[in-house]
Amino acid sequence: MTTHATAHHDDHHDDKPHGFLHRWVYSTNHKDIGTLYLIFSFIMVCIGAAFSGVIRTELMKPGLQFVQPYFFNEMTTMHGLVMIFGAIMPSFVGLANWMIPMMIGAPDMALPRMNNWSFWILPFAFCLLLGTLFVPGGAPAGGWTMYPPLSIQGGDSVAMMVFAIHLMGISSIMGSINIIATILNMRAPGMDLLKMPVFVWSWLITAFLLIAVMPVLAGAVTMLLTDRYFGTSFFNAAGGGDPVMYQHIFWFFGHPEVYIMILPAFGIISEIVPTFSRKPLFGYQAMVYALASIAFLSFIVWGHHMFTVGMPLGGELYFMFATMLIAIPTGVKVFNWVSTMWGGSLTFEAPMLWAIAFIVLFTIGGFSGVMLALVPADFQYQDTYFVVAHFHYVLVTGALFAIIGAIYYWWPKWTGRMYNETWAKVHFWWSAVFVNVLFFPQHFLGLAGMPRRIPDYNVAFADWNFVSTIGAYGMYLTPFMFFFILWHSKKHGAPAAARAWEGAHGLEWTVPSPAPFHTFSTPPVIRDEDLAHGDVSH
Amino acid sequence: MKAAGSMQGKLGLGVALTAVAGAAHALAEPWQLNMTPGVTQTSREVYDLHMWGLYVCIAIGVVVFGAMIVAMFKFRKSKGAVPATWSHNTVAETIWTIVPILILVALAWPATNIMIKMAYTEQSDMTVKITGYQWKWGYDYLNVGEKPYHVHFISRIDPRSDRTRELRSGQDPWAVKDKDYQGVERNTYLLDVDHPLVLPTDTKIRFVVTGDDVIHAWWVPQLGWKQDAIPGIINDDWTNIHEPGIYRGQCAELCGQDHGFMPIVVKAVPKAEFTKWLDEQEALATKADAPAAPAASPTATPSAP
Numbered sequence: 001m002t003t004h005a006t007a008h009h010d011d012h013h014d015d016k017p018h019g020f021l022h023r024w025v026y027s028t029n030h031k032d033i034g035t036l037y038l039i040f041s042f043i044m045v046c047i048g049a050a051f052s053g054v055i056r057t058e059l060m061k062p063g064l065q066f067v068q069p070y071f072f073n074e075m076t077t078m079h080g081l082v083m084i085f086g087a088i089m090p091s092f093v094g095l096a097n098w099m100i101p102m103m104i105g106a107p108d109m110a111l112p113r114m115n116n117w118s119f120w121i122l123p124f125a126f127c128l129l130l131g132t133l134f135v136p137g138g139a140p141a142g143g144w145t146m147y148p149p150l151s152i153q154g155g156d157s158v159a160m161m162v163f164a165i166h167l168m169g170i171s172s173i174m175g176s177i178n179i180i181a182t183i184l185n186m187r188a189p190g191m192d193l194l195k196m197p198v199f200v201w202s203w204l205i206t207a208f209l210l211i212a213v214m215p216v217l218a219g220a221v222t223m224l225l226t227d228r229y230f231g232t233s234f235f236n237a238a239g240g241g242d243p244v245m246y247q248h249i250f251w252f253f254g255h256p257e258v259y260i261m262i263l264p265a266f267g268i269i270s271e272i273v274p275t276f277s278r279k280p281l282f283g284y285q286a287m288v289y290a291l292a293s294i295a296f297l298s299f300i301v302w303g304h305h306m307f308t309v310g311m312p313l314g315g316e317l318y319f320m321f322a323t324m325l326i327a328i329p330t331g332v333k334v335f336n337w338v339s340t341m342w343g344g345s346l347t348f349e350a351p352m353l354w355a356i357a358f359i360v361l362f363t364i365g366g367f368s369g370v371m372l373a374l375v376p377a378d379f380q381y382q383d384t385y386f387v388v389a390h391f392h393y394v395l396v397t398g399a400l401f402a403i404i405g406a407i408y409y410w411w412p413k414w415t416g417r418m419y420n421e422t423w424a425k426v427h428f429w430w431s432a433v434f435v436n437v438l439f440f441p442q443h444f445l446g447l448a449g450m451p452r453r454i455p456d457y458n459v460a461f462a463d464w465n466f467v468s469t470i471g472a473y474g475m476y477l478t479p480f481m482f483f484f485i486l487w488h489s490k491k492h493g494a495p496a497a498a499r500a501w502e503g504a505h506g507l508e509w510t511v512p513s514p515a516p517f518h519t520f521s522t523p524p525v526i527r528d529e530d531l532a533h534g535d536v537s538h
Numbered sequence: 539m540k541a542a543g544s545m546q547g548k549l550g551l552g553v554a555l556t557a558v559a560g561a562a563h564a565l566a567e568p569w570q571l572n573m574t575p576g577v578t579q580t581s582r583e584v585y586d587l588h589m590w591g592l593y594v595c596i597a598i599g600v601v602v603f604g605a606m607i608v609a610m611f612k613f614r615k616s617k618g619a620v621p622a623t624w625s626h627n628t629v630a631e632t633i634w635t636i637v638p639i640l641i642l643v644a645l646a647w648p649a650t651n652i653m654i655k656m657a658y659t660e661q662s663d664m665t666v667k668i669t670g671y672q673w674k675w676g677y678d679y680l681n682v683g684e685k686p687y688h689v690h691f692i693s694r695i696d697p698r699s700d701r702t703r704e705l706r707s708g709q710d711p712w713a714v715k716d717k718d719y720q721g722v723e724r725n726t727y728l729l730d731v732d733h734p735l736v737l738p739t740d741t742k743i744r745f746v747v748t749g750d751d752v753i754h755a756w757w758v759p760q761l762g763w764k765q766d767a768i769p770g771i772i773n774d775d776w777t778n779i780h781e782p783g784i785y786r787g788q789c790a791e792l793c794g795q796d797h798g799f800m801p802i803v804v805k806a807v808p809k810a811e812f813t814k815w816l817d818e819q820e821a822l823a824t825k826a827d828a829p830a831a832p833a834a835s836p837t838a839t840p841s842a843p
């Protein structure tokens with residue numbers, strides 16, 4: 001590809017809209033919309049962390065010191081909803097917006113106006129959701145899973161929560177349609193499907209998962225709405241309904257949702273590890289097939305969230321076996337990342353540190369996942385802090401660590417400036433220590449018998465809860481560190497080269513840094529050595 | 539629990555000594571790291587399965603993380619490592635697809651055996667119905683052998699814990715103590731009730747579990763399982779407790795504001811003592827019921843409070 005020619009060509013088109021309103025509110029540019037998504041999710045991470053601050057502070061010592069139990073339940077519910085739908089998912093969409101067109105040689109997303117709309121729905125959705133904190137009866141307090149009958153005992157918040165989820169679903173579905181349309185239609189000539197970067201593959205698969213399951217969630221919460229306000233009895237046993245049916249429907253959404261939040265992270269790690277290993281990604285095709293297998297399996301394992309509802313033995317056996325199968329493609333991914341590092345020429349810049357921490361800590365979350373799949377053991381683990389530890393390992397040290405790694409990795413491309421490596425390493429090591437102080441003791445608490453979602457506990461659980469809260473307080477400094485590092489880089493960072501990392505491959509590194517407002521107005525010529533993973537034959 | 543002290547006097551020395559061995563199991567210990575084996579055959583099998591799963595994960599972790607650590611030290615650019623160009627190895631890929639399958643079979647096999655045993659609720663010696671309410675538990679003794687019983691009571695959090703757990707109560711959670719089965723003072727904050735569920739040892743007890751309002755979950759870790767208590771649905775489980783003692787648990791499914799304050803206490807006593815206690819309760823229950831319901835229905839369903 002002819003880097004300089006493209007850059008020169010793009011210069012003519014680098015006419016950003018003038019004025020805040022035109023630039024950001026009317027934006028149809030994939031890079032600006034990506035930025036909006038990332039800023040939005042940063043704000044949501046901070047809000048979600050504030051909710052967890054209430055939770056961890058109340059749990060620091062036995063006895064109720066700060067909040068009433070009902071408000072505690074509001075906090076656990078809102079923490080889950082905000083972190084999942086407000087922080088993790090939109091930040092992956094932001095990364096997709098920024099990177100997918102640049103990685104496949106497209107000038108923009110396929111449907112730019114819909115792109116604008118799918119972002120701008122989100123602030124309204126979250127105003128509605130966060131607004132529940134101020135209505136009579138308070139915010140939703142039935143857990144993020146919204147199990148009836150409990151979830152519909154709330155006040156006005158029930159309707160607001162349901163409509164907020166509808167909006168988030170519309171946003172996600174439109175975003176997914178856009179991503180699929182972009183990937184399937186706008187790849188530069190020669191960018192065959194099996195030459196695409198793994199990050200693009202991971203998002204293609206994730207987008208299909210989203211389209212498949214967000215309507216299922218919308219249906220489930222709509223039934224909650226009609227049960228609550230219109231006298232239906234979908235989930236009301238007294239009216240002939242079945243509370244367990246909600247759980248089946250919810251987890252038919254919920255388990256693919258878990259992979260929606262981790263597959264793009266797998267994609268990110270598959271970009272970062274080869275770059276800093278200076279070696280092609282090991283088993284590119286196996287990685288793609290593993291992603292697809294995990295996505296397929298995600299649809300047929302939902303029952304493992306509900307082993308204690310009293311399913312028949314045959315059903316429990318089926319869900320146990322199917323769930324355990326997931327370990328195989330997931331194991332392939334982990335082995336392939338390690339094999340990518342093996343025989344490489346490793347350096348440990350910040351993105352690589354986050355990626356390595358991801359591999360180790362996500363795998364620990366995977367281990368507890370395998371243990372949770374064993375039904376008799378799950379009868380003990382279910383609804384305890386062991387589960388809380390498990391999903392925070394896969395979601396915080398998994399998804400969130402990958403997102404932070406991705407931001408460090410592509411930041412020079414976005415802004416044209418390097419960040420301060422020393423500060424970034426401090427940020428990393430601080431997070432790596434405190435996140436484990438925060439979540440590892442929760443395994444012990446769960447095994448010792450502490451249920452999740454309780455505001456107070458027996459004194460036997462006091463010590464590890466105290467340790468966990470100290471870890472949480474350490475983690476609360478990290479958004480400030482991250483913000484400071486990025487702000488400092490934007491103002492004072494050293495200029496970044498087009499190929500900001502020595503070992504970086506992929507089309508995004510062939511355009512200048514910062515990436516021009518419009519890239520690839522004419523399609524690039526694909527050469528195999530430009531491909532991110534380095535080797536497409538396997 | 540108040541009954542614990544008087545209980546202890548009635549016990550023979552032999553029983554007391556046997557029970558001491560299980561004393562550490564009854565409550566979580568500060569800084570506890572792991573699950574405890576519990577007091578039933580099932581709970582021990584579950585514990586063994588948990589440990590087996592844990593050891594397998596640790597072994598895989600040692601191999602995978604070990605390889606990563608070696609790679610990080612051996613293949614550093616700062617040590618002059620030159621990157622290889624290979625990106626594929628069919629033999630290795632086949633091995634690390636096949637070996638995990640074998641490992642999973644080695645985990646699923648014992649799990650399946652335990653599940654089949656746990657699901658077998660037939661041939662039980664007695665049946666107890668458990669009902670979850672916001673925020674207390676209802677217990678009904680339905681039958682022992684062929685003999686029907688009408689004993690019903692509600693089990694709530696004990697008043698001391700309930701006072702102490704109020705927001706800024708000014709009372710010390712560490713001061714909420716009671717004697718355990720062996721007569722040792724232990725902290726029972728949030729894990730004590732007014733009326734414990736009294737059960738006989740060495741008896742296959744079938745439970746039918748349901749909920750009255752929202753979903754709860756009945757969980758005593760020492761018994762090795764938990765079961766959701768769901769309105770409109772009746773689930774069944776069984777246990778067979780071998781060691782007399784007092785076993786404590788909590789509601790394990792979010793059920794509203796006082797979810798954290800509906801503990802469960804199981805008091806397992808020798809069979810003879812249990813029969814005596816139950817017959818006393820039955821006499822009280824039928825005496826109380828007789829004037830109110832002369833033509834008592836044969837189903838003997840107790841009324842909700």
